[in-house]
Amino acid sequence: MIIVMRSDATEEHLQGVVNWIEKQGYKARKIVGEEHTIVGIVGNDRPLSREQAERLPGVEKTVPILEPYKLAGKGMQQGPTRIPLNGLHVGDNRLAVIAGPCSVESREQIIESAHMVKEAGATALRGGAFKPRSSPYTFQGHGEAALEWMVEAREQTGLPIVTEVMAPEQVPLVTRYADVLQVGARNMQNFNLLTAVGETQTPVLLKRGMMSTMEELLMAAEYILASGNPNVMLCERGIRTFEKYTRNTFDVNAIPVLKSRTHLPVIADPSHATGHWEFVPAAALAAVAAGADGLIIEVHPHPEEAMSDGIQSLRPDRFADLMQRIRLVAEAVGRSL
Amino acid sequence: MIIVMRSDATEEHLQGVVNWIEKQGYKARKIVGEEHTIVGIVGNDRPLSREQAERLPGVEKTVPILEPYKLAGKGMQQGPTRIPLNGLHVGDNRLAVIAGPCSVESREQIIESAHMVKEAGATALRGGAFKPRSSPYTFQGHGEAALEWMVEAREQTGLPIVTEVMAPEQVPLVTRYADVLQVGARNMQNFNLLTAVGETQTPVLLKRGMMSTMEELLMAAEYILASGNPNVMLCERGIRTFEKYTRNTFDVNAIPVLKSRTHLPVIADPSHATGHWEFVPAAALAAVAAGADGLIIEVHPHPEEAMSDGIQSLRPDRFADLMQRIRLVAEAVGRSL
Amino acid sequence: MIIVMRSDATEEHLQGVVNWIEKQGYKARKIVGEEHTIVGIVGNDRPLSREQAERLPGVEKTVPILEPYKLAGKGMQQGPTRIPLNGLHVGDNRLAVIAGPCSVESREQIIESAHMVKEAGATALRGGAFKPRSSPYTFQGHGEAALEWMVEAREQTGLPIVTEVMAPEQVPLVTRYADVLQVGARNMQNFNLLTAVGETQTPVLLKRGMMSTMEELLMAAEYILASGNPNVMLCERGIRTFEKYTRNTFDVNAIPVLKSRTHLPVIADPSHATGHWEFVPAAALAAVAAGADGLIIEVHPHPEEAMSDGIQSLRPDRFADLMQRIRLVAEAVGRSL
Amino acid sequence: MIIVMRSDATEEHLQGVVNWIEKQGYKARKIVGEEHTIVGIVGNDRPLSREQAERLPGVEKTVPILEPYKLAGKGMQQGPTRIPLNGLHVGDNRLAVIAGPCSVESREQIIESAHMVKEAGATALRGGAFKPRSSPYTFQGHGEAALEWMVEAREQTGLPIVTEVMAPEQVPLVTRYADVLQVGARNMQNFNLLTAVGETQTPVLLKRGMMSTMEELLMAAEYILASGNPNVMLCERGIRTFEKYTRNTFDVNAIPVLKSRTHLPVIADPSHATGHWEFVPAAALAAVAAGADGLIIEVHPHPEEAMSDGIQSLRPDRFADLMQRIRLVAEAVGRSL
Secondary structure, three states, rough: EHHHEOOOOOOOHHHHHHHHHHOOOOEEEEOOOOOOOOEEOOOOOOOOOOOHHHHHOOOEEEOOOOOOOOOOEEEOOOOOOEEEOOOOEHHHHOOOEEEEEOOOOHHHHHHHHHHHHHHHHOEEEEEEOOOOOOOOOOOOOOOOOHHHHHHHHHHOOOOOEEEEOHHHHHHHHHHHHHHHHEEEEEOOOHHHHHHHHHHOOOOOOOOOOOOHHHHHHHHHHHHHHHHOOOOOOEEOOEEEOOOOOOOOOOOOOHHHHHHHHEEEEEEEOOHHOOOOOOHHHHHHHHHHHOOEEEEEEOOOOOHHHOOOOOOOOOOHHHHHHHHHHHHHHHHHHEOOO | EEEEEEEOOOOOHHHOOOOOOOOOOOOEEEEOOOOOOOEEEEOOOOOOHHHHHHHHOOOEEEEEOOOOOOOOOOOOOOOOEEEEEEEEEEEEOOOEEEEEEEEOOOHHHHHHHHHHHHHOOOEEEEEEEOOOOOOOOOOOOOHHHHHHHHHHHHHHOOOEEEEEOOOHHHHHHHHHOOOOOEOOOOOOOHHHHHEEEEEEOOOEEOOOOOOOOOHHHHHHHHHHHHHOOOOEEEOOOEOOHHHHOOOEEEEEEHHHHHHHHHHEEEEEEEEHOOOOOOHHHHHHHHHHHHHHOOEEEOOOOOOOHHOHHHHHOOOHHHHHHHEEEEHHHHHHOEEOO | EEHHHHEOOHHHHHHHHHHHHHHOOEEEEEOOOOOOEEEEEEEEEOOHHHHHHHHOOOEEEEEEEOOOOOEEOOOOOOOOOOOOEEEEEEEOOOEEEEEEEEEEHHHHHHHHHHHHHHOOOOOEOEEEEEOOOOOOOOOOOOHHHHHHHHHHHHHHHOOOOOEEEHHHHHHHHHHHHHEEEOOOHHHOOHHHHHHHHOOOOOOOEEOOOOOHHHHHHHHHHHHHHOOOOOOOEEOOOOEOOOOOOOOOOOOHHHHHHHHHEEEEOOEHHHHHHHOOOOHHHHHHHHHHHHHHEEEEEEEOOOEEEEEEHHHHHHHHHHHHHHHHHHHHHHHHHHHHH | EEEEEOOOOOOHHHHHHHHHHHOOOOEEEEEEEOOOOOEEEOOOOOOOOOOHHHHHOOOOEOOOOOOOHHHHHHOOOOOOOEEEOOOOEEOOOEOOEEOHHOOOOOHHHHHHHHHHHHHHHHOOOEEOOOOOOOOOOOOOOOHHHHHHHHHHHHHHHOOOOEEEEEOHHHHHHHHHHOEEEEHHHHHHHHHHHHHHHHOOOOEEEEEEEOOOOOOHHHHHHHHHHHHOOOOOEEEEOEEEOOOOOOOOEOOOOOOHHHHHEEOOOOOOOOOHOOOOHHHHHHHHHHHHHHOOOEEEEOOOOHHOOOOOOOOHOOOOHHHHHHHHHHHHHHHOOOEEE
């Protein structure tokens, strides 16, 4: 951390800052500039409180030097984290494609979906049993029954199950069924939930909050990693902006930026990132071209009857067509599908 | 709901839309315009899915007419909800001021804080026992011990306790101690938590998510109301924008806008809304002038030693001074303190 | 400026950075930390390019220490800038209220408006002769004729004229008529226009761009000041966010924050900041409570017939009522009207 | 337009709305719902004022049905607009790549740049002669001298010139030299400038404002088209959001969404959209995969000495490498380079 003194700070203020630093076991190094003096802190600055420092008399501001995340950063691990999923490793050259309906609506619907996405080449099956819905009056998911139907779909197709867990007390239940635990965007900073999934060894698909910075996403991953679960996949699913023609704004920049800062795999969700099936293919191809390690795509056998997210779900034939196009772009950037 | 047909929609498309509406038990009313035909749906349109409608062939878009919240809206209750707190009713003419430290750091700290804010005229005591922190490496709160210290502070000062609950399974514990349950901004769409606090009768202070629209805030309140708890106070605490000179942007507009749409009281949190103690007084006075029913303000006996939020906490003398100024502005707008 | 070296930077990289600094006539001061070395630059760092520094091998990032604005900052002038307007000085204790219609629609309309706002106690008359409109098909203003009608209104009421100038080549024309030149939000970074109004001595009301930071607003003011015109008033008029219930989000925080950083007066525009007449009074009172030096408010004799901004214009009787309430809040915070 | 009446609107209110509609020469069509009555307006609703309607007694809100742009929309022209540029047509299958430095810094620099980008396969040369800079103290461009150096570069390489015009009065001068006039992001709603470039026949590259919706971008294009110049290319260059790890957020969604609404070509600017050279390739490839008709990329022979935007400029060797990768992705999505 660096502390910038105010231009009118006195010698006494400066000494107060130095004393505060030394009291906490660090060394202070001063640089006297023409307008401002700055004080550098030597030592691992992580546990020092910027807020306390900014309350000291004569301090104008503080500047952090180190990233606030450790385990998620490249300093701890240079090579990529590789997470096994249905015969491939997410984070390797080969792309993972997780596909299926937003909600598990019935036994028939999820089994039909599983066969269709399997046929088109998907790696895993998505489907919501517990649904976070902004209205208490809309469909909230079939719960454990839905998980059992997903298991049946897995038995028939071999596709592993990716499904959301919404509360710490649901973790034991969902872990019994799921191959990958999804933490939804609205729960990205539900720290109790992060700790709970971190205490399992089941891989976690951690979705970026719709108004969370990349740094906050990495800090949320840090919670899971620090709780003992190294199997975290990050998921960019669009952020909230002022633009109204799309449901969210797909932050495609996040793919290369996250890859430059973390060893964790990065998945993209073009369905939520656009909010409309018509734009899902373009966003999916953009994600692959930008270096995503995988995709999660909403596919519904009959989107016009979907109980949630029908507007952004692909019909199976359009999904199959998209998979062909994904393969071509993947190969153009040196990846495979 | 209104359905707008595409300009190239056929007669058959139109008939499909009419059939879909009638199949769900509503009546369709057409208006044939020069470029577009629109179809109005007569009946209570709440349970109809816009997403399904937008997937029908020939449909360009849908437009909701009714608000998605019922219990929180003025249609259900014209007069204000009044929530008893230490001898006044939040929502009445007299303002409530909830004050105290961000975190309960020690028995001494919270008791000292309680006496100081009581002396300055506060209505209730705030203090965090369970702390949502963006880093797993920072202070996470003293938990139940902190709640016991708060009870001691209440016994000495008579101030009711406002404290955060972070997970559904904490609700029974926190309810035993607290007079008001705070749901934090990061948990505003933690629907399991909303349901859990909705199943108590303890008043809830529901903070707006930093990334949430007012409509989403009202829908979150709806979850609590629909679960059976009518005692909800909304709290505007600043939203996330592109501006960097302040930690958040205080959406002061939310005060009159929410008051025009809901019967629930609206509290403002100038501490989070600005992120810096120097600007807390201006934001607090603005909130009162704009019609807030109360304030929640961070006050710490020694802000430069605070374990969290020191930078935005007022010193007790500054808080006492602010209370005088709040009184004057309250009276200027026909309220009292 | 401070330069933070990457944790894997070599001795040679460090030397390269030192050489670059010295080549430009500054001194380098190193602090060797456990993970990162940082290099402070001693000397006035304004002209050094952060972008060039960040391209040097081994550099992780740079951190600016000085604010990028000089003339607008308090370093240059501690006391407030005071701008004469109809017998008061904007920036002094007494508030200025600029009121009138969005557009000058006819001779009768502007003269009627002028008398009405004068009666209610306004300081100056606003009205648009040249209108920036997002559609080429909507009313664009009556141009010079409107300016002549405003002059007639001024002759009858004594109210000085505040009106927008949209392009550098309009400056000589508008300056002949106007007492205050308004630079609109969409033109806040029209640098040719800033320079053109900076070359006059007519006071300028500079509106913050709807998605401009406060720092950018101060830099825009710097353009005007650096061109020789010291008479700049800043205007907070709402910023663009994700919230949809209001046209803009009124950044009331900007009032105390700007006042802490600049000597220039700060005006608030509650009409644009809310976008709806029903919420204008709350926002106006909030602005005064937060420390604004004045207000600019849209008032129209017949808002339902207004050619622009009718929805956010107050009727004259409501404006007169608001003026009474403004007076009370102003007095509560030690100001006068 | 649809007008939604308040649930407590009276018969008299409704009649007032009908009268208002008929007075303006349109027909009113009512749909009486259980809670709200809505009134549809039959006729081309473009010139009706939503603001006036929303001021009528008993009106809750209005809903627009038609898009506000006509000439830019697909209703007017189904096939794509094709703009000739150096032997190809922007908007056709083959991609255009405009490359070169941010600013023209010297005769040597622009000529060296032109040869380098030509060698790598660029279609046109970019370079700024007039520079919009947020600080009045930074390099503002060499003006007409820079234009003359660009002409020399064009003579040597055959590359057409793309350069920014900042003010209406510069249009005649810049048009004498440039093959494409660039309107910068900060000027996207400088309506006088839009009209001025619209009165030429020189192709215009219109950059989306960092704070502008796609609808506003299309309306800005409408200004140019309505002034008589059909040769408009839209450019997505990143929008401003809360994210801080990148300079802007690249709205890659805008590419398919704009293509679905307009016949105008869509260009992407990965340099500004990321703000850092390291992320430019990923964003460039994503843009091509998403369907962009071309790219504009900052390339500088010596980025570490650039007078502006060095941090986001590619070195020529990296640009040449990127061009190879662009070609592969272009072919994967059925385009060519």
